[in-house]
């Protein structure tokens with residue numbers, strides 16, 4: 001996984017936080033892909049499968065947000081401020 005700085009100079013916690021944020025971006029991107037495919041698919045059965053998968057990606061994204069909240073106090077505070 002490429003980093004902006006030398007990996008050996010980074011704290012292990014920083015690396016895990018970055019793994020979580022990159023994973024969150026990938027989950028959000030997957031939601032967008034599924035949504036576009038749902039809107040373009042012609043078969044209703046396929047649309048249902050894709051919608052199910054899209055919603056699972058939303059669950060994955062929520063799990064990562066919760067992990068970030070638990071492991072980054074500033075993130076947690078900002079979510080509380082905007083709840």
Ligand SMILES: [Fe+2]
Nearest residue numbers: 027056057060
């Ligand atoms: Fe996922």
